[in-house]
Every structure is written in C-alpha cells, then in structure tokens.
Amino acid sequence: MEKSVLLEEGPQFRPWDPVSWGAGLTGEELHPESSVRSSVLIYAALTYEMDDGPSRRDPFMRSGFASGRSLGSRDAGESNKRENASTMGGFGVGKGFGNRGFPSNKLEEGDSSGFWRGFQDGNDSEASAPPRRGGRGGFRGCRGGFGLGSPNSECEQDEGRHALAASLDLGDQRLVARAMATFTKAEAGVGEEPDRFLRFFWGLHFQAGGGYKGLNEEVITGSGKNSWKSGTEGAESDDTQGPKVTYVPPAPPEDEDAIFAHYQTGINFDKYDSILVEVSGHDVPPAILTFEEANLCQTLNNNIAKAGYTKLTPVQKYSIPIILAGRDLMACAQTGSGKTAAFLLPILAHMMRDGITASRFRELQEPECIIVAPTRELINQIYLEARKFSFGTCVRAVVIYGGTQFGHSVRQIAQGCNVLCATPGRLMDVISKEKIGLRQVRYLVLDEADRMLDMGFGPEMKKLISCPGMPSKEQRQTLMFSATFPEEIQRMAGEFLKPNYLFVAVGQVGGACTDVQQTVLQVGQYSKREKLVETLRNTGDERTMVFVETKKKADFIATFLCQEKISTTSIHGDREQREREQALGDFRCGKCPVLVATSVAARGLDIENVQHVINFDLPSTIDEYVHRIGRTGRCGNTGRAVSFFDPESDRHLAQPLVKVLSDAQQDVPAWLEEVAFSTYVPGFSGSSRENVFTSVDTRKNYRGKSTLSAAGFSSSPVPNPADDESWD
Numbered sequence: 001m002e003k004s005v006l007l008e009e010g011p012q013f014r015p016w017d018p019v020s021w022g023a024g025l026t027g028e029e030l031h032p033e034s035s036v037r038s039s040v041l042i043y044a045a046l047t048y049e050m051d052d053g054p055s056r057r058d059p060f061m062r063s064g065f066a067s068g069r070s071l072g073s074r075d076a077g078e079s080n081k082r083e084n085a086s087t088m089g090g091f092g093v094g095k096g097f098g099n100r101g102f103p104s105n106k107l108e109e110g111d112s113s114g115f116w117r118g119f120q121d122g123n124d125s126e127a128s129a130p131p132r133r134g135g136r137g138g139f140r141g142c143r144g145g146f147g148l149g150s151p152n153s154e155c156e157q158d159e160g161r162h163a164l165a166a167s168l169d170l171g172d173q174r175l176v177a178r179a180m181a182t183f184t185k186a187e188a189g190v191g192e193e194p195d196r197f198l199r200f201f202w203g204l205h206f207q208a209g210g211g212y213k214g215l216n217e218e219v220i221t222g223s224g225k226n227s228w229k230s231g232t233e234g235a236e237s238d239d240t241q242g243p244k245v246t247y248v249p250p251a252p253p254e255d256e257d258a259i260f261a262h263y264q265t266g267i268n269f270d271k272y273d274s275i276l277v278e279v280s281g282h283d284v285p286p287a288i289l290t291f292e293e294a295n296l297c298q299t300l301n302n303n304i305a306k307a308g309y310t311k312l313t314p315v316q317k318y319s320i321p322i323i324l325a326g327r328d329l330m331a332c333a334q335t336g337s338g339k340t341a342a343f344l345l346p347i348l349a350h351m352m353r354d355g356i357t358a359s360r361f362r363e364l365q366e367p368e369c370i371i372v373a374p375t376r377e378l379i380n381q382i383y384l385e386a387r388k389f390s391f392g393t394c395v396r397a398v399v400i401y402g403g404t405q406f407g408h409s410v411r412q413i414a415q416g417c418n419v420l421c422a423t424p425g426r427l428m429d430v431i432s433k434e435k436i437g438l439r440q441v442r443y444l445v446l447d448e449a450d451r452m453l454d455m456g457f458g459p460e461m462k463k464l465i466s467c468p469g470m471p472s473k474e475q476r477q478t479l480m481f482s483a484t485f486p487e488e489i490q491r492m493a494g495e496f497l498k499p500n501y502l503f504v505a506v507g508q509v510g511g512a513c514t515d516v517q518q519t520v521l522q523v524g525q526y527s528k529r530e531k532l533v534e535t536l537r538n539t540g541d542e543r544t545m546v547f548v549e550t551k552k553k554a555d556f557i558a559t560f561l562c563q564e565k566i567s568t569t570s571i572h573g574d575r576e577q578r579e580r581e582q583a584l585g586d587f588r589c590g591k592c593p594v595l596v597a598t599s600v601a602a603r604g605l606d607i608e609n610v611q612h613v614i615n616f617d618l619p620s621t622i623d624e625y626v627h628r629i630g631r632t633g634r635c636g637n638t639g640r641a642v643s644f645f646d647p648e649s650d651r652h653l654a655q656p657l658v659k660v661l662s663d664a665q666q667d668v669p670a671w672l673e674e675v676a677f678s679t680y681v682p683g684f685s686g687s688s689r690e691n692v693f694t695s696v697d698t699r700k701n702y703r704g705k706s707t708l709s710a711a712g713f714s715s716s717p718v719p720n721p722a723d724d725e726s727w728d
C-alpha cells in the first residue's frame with residue numbers, strides 16, 4: 001500500500017494552485033520563520049489510498065501528482081521542486097499514518113486537545129452559529145480518540161469514512177501537532193469511483209501542546225473567553241488562542257478617486273420605487289424623497305454626489321429621517337439596496353451638526369458611534385463607506401478586526417476615533433484593554449443584525465451593552481439593519497432597543513432580491529462537481545461566487561477548479577487574514593473570476609460585477625440562502641443564482657425555497673414543489689425560522705402602522721393571506 005502526504009507551510013502553500021502542491025517540506029523547512037512562534041498553520045495535501053497503489057490506479061497520480069511532475073505547471077523550476085519534495089518522504093498517511101518518519105509517541109497522547117473539541121463541535125462548518133438542520137453538517141469525527149496505527153473501529157465500521165492523524169516534531173520548536181480528519185467519500189465529493197484516491201486538503205491550526213483554533217475567530221475567541229471584566233482574559237483573542245498575529249492590513253487608499261470609486265446603478269434601480277414599504281411604530285417621521293430633503297451639510301452632500309448617489313433607495317428614504325429624528329430603528333430591506341448609507345449618512349450628519357472632531361493621540365479613545373458586523377471583510381467595507389462619506393470632515397472612522405495585529409488596531413484607535421467599525425471579538429478586546437471607552441457612545445449600529453443577535457454573537461452583544469460606561473438604551477440610539485429578521489431574533493432585539501423603536505420593512509421581510517434570477521437544479525452529491533464545471537464553462541468569464549458548506553470543501557473545490565483550468569481562489573475562516581484579503585482582492589479585480597466561499601462571504605459583501613452565484617451546497621437556512629444570492633443583483637443590477645439541490649440533504653429547505661422563489665416571481669420547478677409538499681418540516685406553519693411567512697414586526701397592534709410605496713405614497717398592501725394571518 002503506497003501512501004503519501006505532502007506538507008507545506010500555509011503562507012507558501014496555495015491550495016487553489018496545484019503548482020504549489022508538490023513542495024513537501026522537512027521539519028526544519030516547515031518552520032523557517034521565527035515570527036511563527038507557538039503555532040503554525042499547516043495545510044496538508046493528502047493522497048489517500050482507497051484501494052490500490054496510486055501510481056497504477058489513479059489517473060491523477062499517473063499524470064504526475066505523486067511524483068511531483070508537472071500538473072500544468074508554469075515552469076520547470078516548480079516542477080523540479082515538487083519532484084524533490086516527493087522523494088523527501090518522512091510522512092506517512094492513512095491507516096498507518098505516522099509509521100514512517102514520525103515518532104510514534106507523539107500520536108498517543110490522548111485526545112485532550114482543543115483540536116479534538118473543535119472537531120466535535122463541528123469545526124468545519126463555517127461561521128453559521130445557528131444549529132444546523134438536515135443531514136449535512138460539521139464533520140462528526142470518530143469518538144474514542146485517535147492514534148498511531150489505524151483509525152478506531154467505529155471509524156472503520158462507518159462505511160467510507162476515513163481517519164487521518166498526524167504528528168510533527170518540528171525540531172527545537174517541539175511542536176506536537178495532531179490532526180484528525182474524518183470524511184466520507186460524499187463529503188470529499190469523490191463519489192463512488194473505486195479506483196480514485198481521495199485528495200484532500202485540510203487547514204489545521206496546530207498549537208504547542210495541541211489545540212484547534214477554529215471556525216470563526218470572532219465567535220470563538222471572543223465569546224466567553226475574554227470577558228471585559230478579566231484583566232488576563234482581556235488579551236487579544238486571536239493571539240491568546242493561537243499564533244501571534246502579525247498581519248497589518250494595507251492602508252486604505254488616500255487618493256480621492258479611489259475613495260469615491262463606485263459602480264453604476266443598474267437598469268432596475270428605478271423599480272425600487274414600486275416596492276411596498278411598511279413602517280410600524282408610533283409617530284413615524286415622514287419619509288423623504290430626495291437627498292436635499294434630508295438637509296444634510298454641504299460636505300456630506302458633496303460626498304454623496306462624488307459617490308454617484310443621485311436618488312435615494314427606499315430604505316434610505318425611510319431610515320434617514322427616522323435616524324435624524326433620534327429614533328431607534330430596526331430596518332429590513334433586500335440585499336444590495338443601500339442599507340449602509342441609510343445609517344451612515346444620518347449618523348454623520350448628526351456628528352457634523354454637533355461639531356464632533358477626533359481627539360488625536362490619546363491612548364483611550366471614546367467614540368461616539370460603534371458599528372459592529374459579523375465578518376472582517378464586511379466591517380472593512382463598512383469602514384471604507386464611512387471614510388468616504390466623512391471625507392473632508394473632522395470625523396474620523398477607524399476599523400479594527402480579528403486576524404490582524406492587535407497593536408495595529410490600538411495605533412489606529414489612538415490616532416483618534418469617532419466612528420469605530422469593529423468585529424465583536426476585537427471590539428471586546430480593545431474595551432477590555434481600555435483602549436476604547438464607551439461613555440460617549442451615542443449610536444450603536446448592528447449591521448446584519450439578525451446574525452449579530454443569534455447564538456453566535458448574541459452573548460457578545462449582550463456583554464457589550466452591559467459593559468461599564470456603555471450608555472443605557474435610553475441614552476443611546478440603537479440601529480439594526482439586515483435583509484432578514486427572523487421573529488425570535490426580533491424579539492431578542494427588544495433588549496437593545498427603546499420600546500418605541502420603529503420597524504421599517506422594505507418589501508417582504510426575508511425576501512430575496514427580485515433582480516436575481518434564481519434557478520434550482522436537482523443535483524445529487526456525486527454529480528455536483530461535473531455540474532459546476534459545466535455551469536462555469538457556460539458562464540465564461542463572468543465573476544462568480546461558489547458557495548460551499550465547509551472550509552475543507554472550499555479548498556477542495558477551489559483546487560479542483562484550478563485543475564480544470566478555471567482561475568479560482570477561495571475565502572473561508574481557516575485562511576489567514578492576509579490570504580482572505582488577497583483572495584477577495586483577486587476576485588474583485590477579476591484576476592480570479594471565481595471565488596469559492598463558505599458563508600463567511602455570504603453577507604454584506606458588495607463586489608462590483610458579480611453576475612453569478614452558485615450554491616454548490618445549499619446552506620442550512622433559507623435566510624442564509626437569501627444573503628448568499630444577494631451577492632449578485634445589487635443596486636438595480638441584474639444577476640443570476642444557480643443552486644444545486646440535493647434531495648438527500650436539502651429537503652428541509654424545499655418549502656421555504658418554494659416560498660422565496662414564488663415571492664420573488666421566479667419559476668418554481670415542479671419537482672421542487674413535489675419535494676416541498678411531500679416533506680414534513682416540523683414547525684413549518686408560519687412562524688419558524690425556516691420560512692419567511694413571518695410577520696413584519698413582531699410587536700402587535702400598531703395604530704401607527706403605515707404601508708406606503710417606496711416612493712412615499714400610501715397604498716394598500718398586496719394581499720398575502722399568509723402574511724395577513726400573522727400580522728396581528
């Protein structure tokens with residue numbers, strides 16, 4: 001039985017680039033940089049024998065993968081490098097993993113590592129904190145520990161499920177790295193091809209003494225572990241849990257053209273006017289129809305013009321006057337319809353009116369506004385918008401997020417901070433380290449608010465509002481925005497908002513953007529890759545986001561597409577921040593027109609020219625689906641979304657999918673309706689999270705409720721029996 005594993009350190013190893021695969025490294029080479037201290041991120045490229053020797057059976061191996069010969073390599077040098085690598089050996093893999101080159105005792109230290117816990121927690125499932133439904137999910141792992149030799153018997157009994165374990169002794173670093181991955185052929189997407197090898201990538205965070213640092217740093221490192229109360233725990237989350245984070249993100253552009261760069265609104269921009277808007281709550285300030293009516297200061301108006309905004313979107317028409325009037329707000333509007341400006345403009349207008357200026361070079365800064373969002377890339381995007389609209393003013397916006405050097409965040413803050421844009425984990429860290437004081441907070445914004453209040457971030461947000469110094473909800477203005485707002489989250493939001501908050505619903509709460517043409521195809525697990533390639537070949541050079549459910553799969557599919565000569569990159573929570581930003585940059589500029597992503601990229605990202613979204617795997621909730629497909633069809637532009645529906649694993653989504661499709665006036669395939677009506681979904685009667693038959697505002701009996709077209713004219717709501725039922 002011939003087995004091989006090729007390892008290379010993360011930064012050099014580019015899973016999406018087969019050319020970089022072959023450079024297996026020795027222990028010393030694995031750890032060349034002293035900056036990598038207590039931890040190292042290792043990606044392992046594994047070939048795992050299913051049946052027979054790779055050199056004979058696997059076409060891919062025959063083509064030179066195992067021997068390091070070229071896989072369409074760019075130059076001979078690369079090819080040679082792989083050739084050398086392949087002869088280094090020293091690592092075993094598969095059932096006998098560790099037999100060659102690894103001191104066996106490293107593998108027999110039990111399973112007390114955080115890594116193991118991480119796996120049991122379903123570490124591989126990205127970011128989405130709500131519990132998963134349906135059959136898919138995080139990797140189950142094989143209980144009973146793992147060790148040298150063979151996988152435990154439970155694994156072996158689990159048909160097609162394979163376990164891999166590794167241990168590395170990295171010279172004087174004495175790092176013991178342990179890893180275990182179990183996967184089925186289906187999870188690896190290789191189907192029932194008996195003479196193929198699983199090629200698998202997995203990104204592992206190895207830490208001295210073990211420990212897996214995982215899925216979503218904002219959740220894992222922030223929640224619970226780093227209470228603001230504790231001095232020791234207040235250390236920067238990313239650093240305490242894993243490697244010292246040294247990444248300093250590039251400074252944002254300084255030249256005006258780059259700051260105000262924007263893309264064109266699309267042909268359907270004017271159609272926004274016909275969307276019905278529902279505002280509930282008492283004493284609703286009248287909507288405005290133009291930017292002039294908002295009475296913003298001249299500098300803001302100039303910036304709005306330079307940003308290419310000439311006309312308000314519906315959510316802006318309603319939200320701007322509400323925020324200007326000092327009211328709390330929960331606003332729900334379709335993806336890509338301008339929610340960011342809807343909160344930024346009135347907040348900045350107030351700050352300008354109040355003559356707020358940044359106080360420079362103080363170690364403790366007290367921002368007037370805090371904006372939180374669930375992902376690093378999204379908060380950075382919001383920051384760039386804040387910077388754009390505050391251009392030429394004395395208001396200073398700052399962004400801080402995990403995966404970057406903590407000292408860098410502190411330096412940014414110390415230079416003055418009026419608007420702090422932050423991911424939750426990093427925010428709690430700077431508060432605990434007393435770099436940020438909360439006494440001056442007048443505006444608290446939760447973007448993607450339903451995500452910020454769910455099980456993943458909710459506890460962190462609760463901690464935030466109970467931090468010492470944080471003004472009570474009566475003393476601050478709290479604003480929540482999202483395209484989806486499940487009822488239970490709305491109820492929880494009440495804790496954060498004044499009782500008289502207003503609720504703005506543009507169109508159907510949780511509804512998909514109608515500018516996205518949605519197609520759902522029935523594709524079994526084993527046919528997905530073929531269908532993906534076929535779909536991508538048909539779309540040509542169109543910028544496409546491909547969503548998958550796990551981090552492993554993101555690398556796997558990205559690599560697979562590269563093999564197919566489709567220029568692809570990937571973004572997910574196991575990639576270093578530098579790599580995530582690089583990937584996004586390569587996608588934005590079109591260098592890699594295909595981005596394979598987990599749900600870390602599902603929300604909020606506003607990327608020009610994304611014409612196409614493919615759900616290779618459907619997400620576990622319909623809300624996530626709505627956000628994912630909303631990466632295209634933004635701001636009046638049209639887009640397309642294709643989803644692979646696997647009846648084996650996606651049945652639970654059939655009913656809400658039918659609802660979302662029909663609400664967005666999309667064709668509903670007959671087979672999907674059949675699946676929907678033949679599937680019993682517990683609780684699917686009009687109030688569960690899986691559906692969007694929800695009422696708009698969970699509070700009842702509003703005399704002040706008004707339904708208007710987005711243009712501001714009163715009209716009757718479109719009759720929708722399901723909605724009527726749940727309205728009061």
Ligand SMILES: Nc1ncnc2c1ncn2[C@@H]1O[C@H](COP(=O)(O)OP(=O)(O)OP(=O)(O)O)[C@@H](O)[C@H]1O
Nearest residue numbers: 309311312313335336337338339340483604606635
């Ligand atoms: N009034 C406007 N005129 C022209 N462009 C606008 C206007 N408002 C917003 N935009 C642009 O529309 C795009 C989408 O806006 P934004 O990202 O705020 O959407 P969103 O509603 O927050 O989407 P998501 O739900 O996906 O987070 C951005 O490029 C933004 O600059």
